[in-house]
Amino acid sequence: MRTLKKIVIGYVLFNLLLAGLFFSAGGLQMLEKPQIPQVESPGSLASDLEYFKQVVLANEKDITPEQAAEFNQIVESAPAPQSEDDLTLLVLQALSVFENAHTTALTTKMHRLPVRFHWTSDGLIIVKARADHSALLGQRVLSLGGKTPEELLPSTMVLTGGGTESWRKYRSEFLYSAPSALSLIGATVTKGSVEIRTLSPDNVESRVQLTAENETKPGDPFWEFRNAFPEDESFATKGWTSVLRKGDHLPLYLQESDKLYLLRELPEHDAIYVRMNASFADKTETLDEFEQRILELGTKSQAQHYIVDFRFNRGGDYTKVLPIVRTIADATQENGRIYLIVGPNTFSAGIIAASQFKHLTPQNLVIVGSQVGDKLRFRAEGFYPKLPVSGIQLYLTKGWTDLADGCGWFDDCWPPNKILLNGIGKLEIDIPAENTWTSYLSGIDLVIDAVFEDIKRESTEISSMKSG
Incomplete structure (x- = not known):
């Protein structure tokens, strides 16, 4: 007893x-x-x-x-x-005061132009268009409503709030497609119509007057990048034409773009390529299954390097991705490298997973690309209320993540982060690389080419040392 x-x-x-x-x-x-x-x-x-x-x-x-x-x-x-345009802009403007990139309108409702945009390192280009405006595909935008895309960028901050400079630039792709937003940030707009001046790849300038479509179209800050994917039909653009086609010669980051994950052996570079465009399960494959495929290919190929492409990892559940991060870190050979590709659309759980590569294998990690989409301390872990009449959905946040200094036991971080995550100080780019207007249209990926060049350089240096 x-x-x-x-x-x-x-x-x-x-x-x-x-x-x-x-x-x-x-x-x-x-x-x-x-x-x-x-x-x-x-x-x-x-x-x-x-x-x-x-x-x-x-x-x-x-x-x-x-x-x-x-x-x-x-x-x-x-x-x-x-109008829903008025309400969307009010929502964006009001939420921007909190200076937190996650806190935003997750589903927008706005009248948008019959084209979609994508930034390259040397300008804003038209990547998708309604069929009757397909002649504009591939052209670089010189001005929107009398101002260059670059001149308009500073004013977009009143609608985008937090995040990094690269995130705010990416968010402008959506804002430039909505005449009401263009008007708010200083472009000349007349009754929903905007004059756009463009330059074709063969250096011919032209002007076109584009008018917003009659019906509102949805948008989503975490997925708008899909407009640059070949034959994309996201956000009520079924039947539109894209500058890139699925049958074209496409770089790895754009291949099978309807899938979140891509795994390829690259024996000519002694590497395995791992693409993750989100941090949650795909329609036909769980993350556990994808991790198993990575393990099997690594064992079979014995490749020295891993190329991990997170440039479109828009987030999700980092706890589901950390096992993959550890698997790749453990599988990398002592003299091998993990080339981690990041960019403006590396966001939320994508940034978290990227940061833990640096914690686990700092001596093997080479970060390639450009600035990620958010700061290393941000709020997330929220919920998604929907405005009853308009259907505009919000993302409101309650949990801090601190990847810079790490989370102390008694601080304000989301509790699981205190156990599962480690601070890394900074997430700096080792090899800066971005695609240009020409490379995007040509199906050439200058970012992964920079990786291949570094692998070749490293291999040459090792061979020279051995022969010497």
């Missing part, structure tokens, strides 16, 4: 200890349920705006008094929205 009593007491004390550890690590934030405002009936765009104000102030974490005041000033001083 005494033994049983001791077991029960021990069990209770053990669970109290676990509970204490859980709450001391900030576990309460994992148990908090979102506060949902009452929905007015019948609803209107004006009631959507009031719902938006209430749901944001009740749920967005760590808003400073100054940010709350600025948020309220934007919402309360704005005229009642007359």
Whole structure:
């Protein structure tokens, strides 16, 4: 009987200890349920705006008094929205004051031009168009409503808020496609119509007046990059034409673009190529299955290097990707390298996974590409309220991630991050590389070419040392 009593007491004390550890690590934030405002009936765009104000102030974490005041000033001083465009712009502008890239309109509703854009290192180009404007495909944009894309960029900050400079530039691709957004940031727009001046690949300038489509089209900051993929039909663009076609000679990062993951052996470079365009399961393959394929190919090929392409890893659940990060780190030979490709669309869980490569194998890691999409300290782990009438969906956040200094036990980080993640200081680019207007149109990937050149250089140096 005494033994049983001791077991029960021990069990209770053990669970109290676990509970204490859980709450001391900030576990309460994992148990908090979102506060949902009452929905007015019948609803209107004006009631959507009031719902938006209430749901944001009740749920967005760590808003400073100054940010709350600025948020309220934007919402309360704005005229009642007359269209989904008005409401979307108000939402973007108000959320930008929190300076957190995750905190945004996840699903936008706006009247958009019949073309889509993509930044290359030397300019903004038209990559997708409605069929009747297909002649514009591949052309570089010289001006939108009388201003160059570069001149308009600083003004886009009022609608994009946080993130890095590269993220804000990427977000401008969406904003430039919406005349109402262009008007707000300083371009000349007349009744939804914008004059666009372009330059063709053979150096011929032209002007075209484009008008927004009659129906609103959706957008999503985490997926808009798909407009640059061959024959993409995302965001209600079925039947549109793309400058790149699936039958073309395409670089690895654009091959089988309907799949999130791609795995290829590259024996001529003594490497394995691993592409991950998200941090969650694909339609036809789990992450465990993908990890198993990586293991099997690594064992079979005995390749010295891994090329991990995260340039379009827009995030998801990092806990599902960390096993793959560890598998690649463990499989890399002592003298091998992990070439990690990143860019503006390396975001959220994509940045987290990228950072842990640096923690696990700093001596083997070479980071290639350009600046990632967010700072190393950001808020995420939120929820997705939808405005009842317009259907505009928000992403509101409550959990901090700190990949720079790491998360202390008693700080404000999301509790699992304190156990699973390590701070890395900085995530700097070792080999800067970006695609140009010409390389994109030609199906040449200058980024992976930079990797191949470094592999060749390294191999030549090793051979010289051995022969010497």
